[in-house]
Amino acid sequence: MGWFGPHGGGGGTFARGIHPPANKHFSTGCAIEVVPCPERVVLPLQQNVGGPCTPVVKPRQKVAWGELVGRGEAFVSSALHAPVAGTVERPAMTTLPNGRHMPAIAIRTEDPGLTGQDLWEAVFGGPWSNDCIGSYEPQQIHEAILEAGIVGLGGAAFPTHVKINPNTQKPIHTLVVNGCECEPYLTADDQLMRQAPDAIIAGAFLAGYAVGARRVVIGVEDNKPEAVESLRRAVGRTGIEVAVLKTKYPQGSEKHLIKAVLGREVPLGGLPADVGVAIGNVGTMAAVARAVVRNRPLTHRVICVTGAGVARPKNLMVPIGISIGEIIDYCGGLTAEAARIVAGGPMMGFAVADRATPVTKGTSGITVLTAKDIETSAAGPCVRCGRCVEVCPMGLVPTKLAQAARTGDLRLARRHNILACFECGACAYSCPARIPLVQWIRVGKTQVARSQGR
């Protein structure tokens, strides 16, 4: 921690935001279980921000576990690998959790390969010796990440090789690692920090070295004391700091995490690199360690299956491409009260209606909410109480943005910086009139983006 204090130099928090009930008790402390290999996986060709990948396999071709099946062509895109050994099926269409239809590569499993504890050991198990990791060159680390098809596993799914890049024009002084998991309900990152701290530390060390950072700080909210303990034990002689932050939503937003940890504000419309910071999620760091040290691609991830609508909430390690229905079956199925299935957490996740929806690289959890959790009362008129303004972490006026979107007033939308909204949902959560503010703002953002593209 050094002379930066317990929060790494920032105040340990940020302005505004909300405190929704955490509801992490469903799955907190549940040891990560390894899901049995599914009979079939479906890999959408675009699971990340940026361009889709191009298939490099043909139907009926045999693929091994970890074999490249799709190549990222654009700079901002990522590679895709087979999470199971099997045979490629006919080209398929699938629906992403966010509702987009997408061509996909489907693979029928033939050899389950490693299972259970063996698979866990292969992916996250030690040792992750910190001594030998100085022997990798920054460019080598960057290329390993690129080849492993790693994207941000916190949910945004931005290709990691673009951020962990020694060739950026802007000098990076600090790597911030995101262990906030500020979404209510979700506990996957928490559990990963408890069970695989060495992989996270090794990955963070490698990524920090690759970008030329002088400091590496892992930010964790103060509602995860076990994770903080576990990371601090694993830090060893790496010099990596663990900053404990005041629990508040949306701390896991990269701009707000940087503010909380370092006290610096990323300029409006800018990127963390503009303030000399690179940032990545803890799960991403573990994937980086695996890619660099073991030369293995991203094929599995940890997700949290939680909520009162699922019979046995769990933290799971699953292959990318397994269907959401299969995961829910593994967790004992739905309870009678289940009313909505959300891919991701309840604040920013996407409601899914199809069992076949695959888990993508960016799926951090499956939250099954009950009718009691989701209130479906009709929206009333805005009484301009200003609650949305008081909670917006970006300092926007959400009700004006919604009004601008509803009336198609793009000038008003731009004057109020509509594109700065990252859809955290704090406004809609707090709105006493139950106005679907985020939904309207999404409409407005699309309109503004379209008008600027012209």
Add this chain to the structure above:
Amino acid sequence: MKTSGMKNKDNDKTAAANAGFGPALTEVASSPHLVESGRTTRRMMIDVLLALVPVAGAAVYFFRWPAVRQMAICLAACLAAEALFALMRRHRPPLADGSAAVTALILALSLPVTAPWYTAVIGSVAAIGVGKALFGGLGMNLFNPAMVGRAFVMISFAGALGAAGYQDPGSSIDVMTQATPLTAFQQSGVSAGLADLFLGRTNGSLGETSALACLIGGLFLCIRRSAAWRIPAAMLAAAGIIALLDTGLGVEGWTAAHHLFSGAMLFGAFFIATDPVSSPLTPLGQIIYGAGIGALVMVIRLFSGYPEGVMFAVLLMNALTPLINRWTIPTPFGGQ
């Protein structure tokens, strides 16, 4: 927003192979999927009604049955007007949202107890009809409906509702035989006792006389976050500073505290100025708006022929609210 099942062509094949989660789970909706429970527009209105309980109680204690009658007339007239105007637009009368009841009580408590029954009825119809329904109903109005209604009858029935109308020398109720403290001071330089002003043993509009009751109800509203605390804070601070500049340390026995505890200053600060619909959205805007009302009240009290000016101050600042919102767009995170 809601789609029942997957009706898309692309998806028919996969949907056939993998049935959905069942009819109850095929509704999808935009994130966030949670809302803060127990915080609804209706609950905010109920909070205002609860906060008005001590104020109404003090009114009934000091003015007796005429106070009850006044509130009953306004409630009945406002609810009837709300229903009437909704039916004229072929809407279902939104009586359950509580907003008409809030308008009714604030109007009743801002009228003198001597107000004839028809002024209360006309004021109520003007408040709901002109003040709210004409603009498009709840959330659309530019001006505080209760103040629109009050201004309407005050100007129409200047004799009954002017400063002189408050006084009824023949009344059996003690406080009603006196002039209001502000009128007494303006016309004859007589100062009321601070304790009387604080507890409410003075003449005045029904809800305004007891500073204590207004403070109790107002603090409840602010703590519940059903009123923006910045508005009363800025209004009282601005009025207090101007009063201090004017009175110094209590010329002729009328101090800054007299200014704050007399007239509709506290009732206005906590219950009238805080109407969310007609006040600014942004934190800075709320401070400007509150301070503007406080300053205007003092300007009217000190320099105009009216003894009191909360109503006009609120209406004037209401008119500025859209501009204030426009001037005070907050600097976004990371903005310059």
